[in-house]
Amino acid sequence: MKVSVFIGTSVDGFIARPNGDLDFLPEGGGEPHGYNEFIAGVDAIVIGRKTFETVLTLQVWPYGDKRVVVLSSRPLDFSPVRGGAVEQMTGPPAEIVSKLAASGAHHLYVDGGITIQRFLRAGLIQRLIITRVPVLIGDGIPLFGALPRDLRLRHLATQHYPSGLVKSEYDVAE
Amino acid sequence: MKVSVFIGTSVDGFIARPNGDLDFLPEGGGEPHGYNEFIAGVDAIVIGRKTFETVLTLQVWPYGDKRVVVLSSRPLDFSPVRGGAVEQMTGPPAEIVSKLAASGAHHLYVDGGITIQRFLRAGLIQRLIITRVPVLIGDGIPLFGALPRDLRLRHLATQHYPSGLVKSEYDVAE
Numbered sequence: 001m002k003v004s005v006f007i008g009t010s011v012d013g014f015i016a017r018p019n020g021d022l023d024f025l026p027e028g029g030g031e032p033h034g035y036n037e038f039i040a041g042v043d044a045i046v047i048g049r050k051t052f053e054t055v056l057t058l059q060v061w062p063y064g065d066k067r068v069v070v071l072s073s074r075p076l077d078f079s080p081v082r083g084g085a086v087e088q089m090t091g092p093p094a095e096i097v098s099k100l101a102a103s104g105a106h107h108l109y110v111d112g113g114i115t116i117q118r119f120l121r122a123g124l125i126q127r128l129i130i131t132r133v134p135v136l137i138g139d140g141i142p143l144f145g146a147l148p149r150d151l152r153l154r155h156l157a158t159q160h161y162p163s164g165l166v167k168s169e170y171d172v173a174e
Numbered sequence: 175m176k177v178s179v180f181i182g183t184s185v186d187g188f189i190a191r192p193n194g195d196l197d198f199l200p201e202g203g204g205e206p207h208g209y210n211e212f213i214a215g216v217d218a219i220v221i222g223r224k225t226f227e228t229v230l231t232l233q234v235w236p237y238g239d240k241r242v243v244v245l246s247s248r249p250l251d252f253s254p255v256r257g258g259a260v261e262q263m264t265g266p267p268a269e270i271v272s273k274l275a276a277s278g279a280h281h282l283y284v285d286g287g288i289t290i291q292r293f294l295r296a297g298l299i300q301r302l303i304i305t306r307v308p309v310l311i312g313d314g315i316p317l318f319g320a321l322p323r324d325l326r327l328r329h330l331a332t333q334h335y336p337s338g339l340v341k342s343e344y345d346v347a348e
Contacts (some may be wrong), residue, residue: 010343011304011327012318013187024324109325120310132184134329134344136294138321144186149202150198153185155308155338164329166342170308 001101003108004127005116007143008037008165011132013034015113020054025135026163033131033159033167043105044069046096046119049076051112056080067105071096071115093122116135117145125172128153134164175275177282178301179290180212181317182206182339185306188314189287194228198311200337203236207305207341209332217279218243220270223250225286230254234295242278243278245270245289291319302327308338 008025009015016022029035039045045063047055049072055062061084070076073090089096100108110119119125130143153170160166182199183189190196203209213219219237221229223246229236233260244250247264263270276283284293293299304317327344334340 011302011342048270099307127304128185132342133326136274136318136321137326138319138324145312147310150312151310153308153332155340157295158332158334158340160329160332160342164327166329166332166340166346168185168306168334170338 001106001108002126003097003098003110003119003124003137004038004042004129005110005125006035006129007111007116008131008133010135010137012136012138012141014137015143016054016141017137018140020050020141022054022058024135025133026165029129030133030163031058031161033161034129038129039064039066039109042066042107042109044100045109045111046071046100046115047073047110047112048072048115049074050078050114052086052111054112069096069100093119093124096122101145113141113143113145116143120144120151120172121147123151123172128170129167129174130170131165131167134166175271175280175282176301177271177284177293177299178216178303179284179299180303180305181290182307183287183307183317184309184311186310186312187317189312189317190228190315192312192314194224194315196228196232198309199307200339204305204307204337204339205335207335207339208303212303213238213240213283216240216281216283218274218319219285220245220274220289221281221284221286222246222289223248224288226250226260228286240283243270243274267293267298271298285319287315287319290317291305294318294325294346295321297325297346302344302346303341304344305339305341308340321333 152173326347
């Protein structure tokens with residue numbers, strides 16, 4: 001099982017404003033920078049309740065018809081979801097990965113700040129694809145959080161785009 | 175007057191550990207990635223007291239024989255400095271820039287988290303050169319802090335290096 005992150009952040013490391021707004025991201029996600037190719041190779045997407053609620057406010061459901069697992073111990077209303085295959089799970093990251101592996105998933109995409117941080121702390125992320133949007137917003141929901149120890153990364157590739165997006169791919173080395 | 179930042183951070187945005195340690199940076203600053211060329215074009219370096227104290231613990235004084243201005247309202251002991259031209263100033267960022275411009279400086283290098291953040295908040299930084307070191311450390315002294323408003327950046331160039339350093343240069347657009 002491979003677990004990946006593909007996310008955009010401000011240069012100062014925020015994935016959303018304090019209230020969840022994404023207005024500092026380029027419209028429509030900016031010029032193509034590999035998201036479609038990335039998500040084509042993903043079997044399931046794992047997000048938290050807050051990201052689920054943010055995603056519901058977007059014009060387009062960004063996960064296509066992929067299997068989406070929302071982590072929450074509270075009841076969730078999936079009725080606003082159009083076209084997506086959404087289910088709910090609860091439990092620690094290792095258990096979620098095991099369950100999804102048992103159901104045939106080989107490549108998970110973990111999205112949303114809290115969920116990414118939980119999976120990183122649990123040592124369960126193998127691939128980080130981070131796209132820096134050329135702006136400093138000063139405050140917001142950070143991509144990264146506390147860790148039990150350093151996580152060494154192995155740089156795989158960096159590309160930049162005319163609008164100023166800079167995408168770097170890393171493997172978590174240990 | 176042009177004011178620049180040239181700094182290394184972990185991928186999660188820290189320029190030092192909580193206690194000021196820089197042990198997560200590659201030894202000797204990593205492979206050459208333009209620091210010597212950058213500093214050759216600088217007339218004066220502006221740092222805060224904490225950065226001054228951290229720099230004193232390094233094996234090598236990193237600023238060569240360049241003019242270094244330490245911002246502090248408290249008395250400072252410059253006797254441990256070997257070979258550098260160090261002086262003290264105090265005052266708000268705009269005043270420091272004016273004083274240095276009046277004394278003939280055309281290009282300032284602002285270094286250290288607190289000082290960089292003060293100058294960014296004051297809208298006085300034109301150029302950001304940020305080198306990401308491939309590691310997540312989870313906690314530390316952040317490069318960036320709160321801002322009165324968004325600062326749009328203009329991406330100029332990104333280079334990556336065999337060790338995994340990724341250096342991006344930006345102009346502050348407004």
